[in-house]
Amino acid sequence: MEQLKTIGRELAMGSQGGWGQSKEFLDLVKSIGEARSKVEEDRIILREIETLKRRISEPDVTRRKMKEYIIRLVYVEMLGHDASFGYIHAVKMTHDDNVSHKRTGYLAVTLFLNEDHDLIILIVNTIQKDLRSDNYLVVCAALTAVCKLINEETIPAVLPQVVELLGHSKEAVRKKAIMALHRFYQRSPASVAHLLSHFRKRLSDNDPGVMGAALCPLFDLITADVNSYKDLVISFVSILKQVAERRLPKAYDYHQTPAPFIQVKLLKILALLGSGDKQASGHMYTVLGEIIRKVEMSSNIGNAVLYECICCVSSIQPNTKLLDAAIEATSKFLKSDSHNLKYMGIDALGRLIKINPDIAEEHQLAVIDCLEDPDDTLKRKTFELLYKMTKSTNVEVIVDRMIDYMISINDNHYKTEIASRCVDLAEQFAPSNQWFIQTMNKVFEHAGDLVNVKVAHNLMRLIAEGFGEDDEGADSQLRSSAVSSYLGILGEPKLPSMFLQVICWVLGEYGTADGNYSASYIIGKLCDVVEAHPNDITVKAYAITGIMKIYAFEVAAGRKVEMLSECQSLIEELQASHSTDLQQRAYELQALLGLDSHAVQHVMPLDASCEDIEVDKNLSFLNNFVQQAIEKGSQPYIPESERSGFLDVGNFKTLHHHENAGHGLRFEAYELPKPAPPVNISPAPHAPQITDTIPASEPSYPREINQNPNPSSSADTSSANFEIKLQLGGVPMKWGKPTYSSSSSSSSSGTNSNTANGVAHRDGAITAASQTRDFTYNHRRQQVEVSSEKQRLAASLFGKSSKSEKKVPSTNKASRASFPNTEKLAAKPLPAAEAPKEKISNATPPPPPPPDLLDFSESSPSIPPPEDPFKQLEELVGPSTTVAPEAHDIMGLYGLNISPVTPANRNSEEANIVVANKKGPNLRDALEKDSVARQVGVTPTGNNPNLFRDLLG
């Protein structure tokens, strides 16, 4: 071999050019290819930019040379440098008569420019001209460019021509025209609204490529509006059937699977069409069963199709046989050694448990394996699954795991996601308030600045309102535990701002409530918070208001108040603050300290954050004042609606927000000038902020103030409270009674005592859970193998529910029956469903599934002898269409199209490629390539031998 290569080199020494490019280009590629570092690469490119700038604008550059320059420009941009100096030359190249040059020009332009670039306008004309070309390669090049370059405004310029090309005699042109139209639809659905029927028509195109392309826009259209395409179900099913039966030309086969990419697309479409539609689903069952039965499970592509089948089966109306097949396929995925298949299996499981939550139990160990796998991708996918299968019985274990994981990662994007999932689950399924608060503490501590503000407000509300039951004892216990846990946490460095706000609020409201901590201790802590966060105005505001509350409670209780020196200096500092909000709070605190205990009690009542504030909307207490003013000759008040000026509620709202944010600047236009009577009857001139705030939130907060002036509702508490209350409308009580699925509620009622038990042993969720298990199933204990950590985890994730189901079979049945999608499943013979569960409780693999009609063991790939594909193509056209009279001829053309090319292909026969490990490389090619490369100076023994390695080697 080596000898032959040497001879090849000798032979090639004589010839010039080799790959047809100049020495300069080959040198560039060589140096980029052998560059050792990014720095070196950058240096090469910067030098190249200089060369190109000089050369490209020389007067008589040949077109061939220009093409090469443009490819070099592509390199420049690809490697991260600006090549805008040469864009115009790429645009000019699109005018070239030579197809190859023209297409290179278009390619460069699409790589360089986005659709809103100024140069695009210069290309539209060329595109229009090219769309009319006789050479179909030119038309194709133009259509490819259309997909990338035409924006909403230029669509009309090419639309008529594109539509015309849908009927072109060349299938390649029709295909690209369809995709151009698809692009227009993506850009501006309205621009092609009258042309949507073309997509349907192309579904019955004679060429399978065009049909396959038409599926792409149809998928988008069906996603947007399922109901308008229900009539196509039969056509899609029949196409899928024909594809699966190998009626398409062999060229579409991939690793012995017939047109798998078209199958996948069709399955996606069917999943959309069959979702929630019994009749449409009915049409699909047979073909889905066929595909699942026939699919080649040993190849990746077969599994890709199989996975898509599972997705489809779990999306359409459930069919028992298909579901069983899907479950079996899923379990094969999960048991596979390949991480890719496990990943797909976990995903598939997540889809199937929506139909029948019990399925997960069979795979508990596989799931735990994936959860503990060092592979991050697999882990995340498994967390996604756990999120979907969380219920009140396993929420503690799952959320604990999630939080541990959340702490361990650095990726903020995913951290945010998983934090919000934790919060979501905790809100839905929290077994106890205490657990909820501790969970929230962890989430806040580690991802506080990433979670939504709403979460913080919800937490404050929960602490203030308690469980919603009339158990004051439990509520105050909850608050004490919150206070003491926060005092502990405050010692830690670097707490997120959001979390500090919650802590300050809770300490202010409840810090001294249980008498465990003295007022001066809490105030000292709050002062420390302010000191530690000199730049966080919001935290400072929360803290100073917290201090104010503590003082108020002390004064109201008649205790003597000592002003701590650090607190006094804090007040003085804030009175001079640049933030008017902080100033206001400091002055209010100062003023409050001067009031007597009776007044203070009214101003700042104890634990009143949840009390409704009554707002006297009519401001009746001002009637006397108004009356007097009018008698003195003032103008009477004219209601807003009767005034010419307008001021809508939205404006009020923004006003309100700006006020709260403490930054007085407004960026929207001022309202029209108008009389200012509202000011005349403003009730409490010494508390303007409040009067602004209250009416602003009136629409959704119909409560009354009569405790005015009320510093207790200074922006801090009021904004917090308002936020909470405002959200109450949209967010119904999420925690407390689980409002999720009927199954979880019934099973939780079965294990109510268990849950309580679990909470009592709060030393560790896992042990608690397993203890519960042991407790319930004491008599079984001996049978259970010595549980490994994994099995215990499995039990806490899956086990409990299955046991409770076993224990209370009646509730189990009821819960199943009540689950909307499982009517058919409920009809499944119970023994079969019961048997695996029994095993699972012993943590052993499930028994072989009951035999079914879609048995995989029979899946001998009995490929029907491929008859003449052209003849059969007529059938592809399907029942919904008329068969084109000269289908044969057109297919003949299709054949002809490739025939002149085939000789060029002689070197690499199809068979050679299909088999992944090709034997020897083709001799001539290898020789040529080798010699040319050596000529350039790139050798397999050079700086980067990798450049030479066969990719498919």
Add this chain to the structure above:
Amino acid sequence: MGIRFVLLVNKQGQTRLAQYYEYLTLEERRALEGEIVRKCLARNEQQCSFVEHRNYKIVYRRYASLFFLVGVDNGENELAILEFIHLLVETMDRHFGNVCELDIMFHLEKAHFMLEEMVMNGCIVETSKSNILSPIQLMDKGF
């Protein structure tokens, strides 16, 4: 949208081909490519061929020294994309004969043309190798 970008990057993190189906600025591309390559290079053979990155899912496959990375949306079938990559390599192999990194570098535009035939608007539109290659071969012959 489906496919959002196709990247060929070698073991040293050098880009060999980049095709985006949505517009990103030069800086955004540079940053994205750097981050993704770092992530994928850190993974071993046994691990999944899929990586989540921001709101992309990246399906990647390694051939000799070259990584083929495809960024997709959430709704895509990852296994199918993995095989799509292989189809692309097989197609290149048929055209170049024992394709290697250098072939792609010397014929960057042809590699792009193949991809253009296979993917439009982020959707896979053509999977027949002869259909993909025929326009390229015709152009070679000077039609």
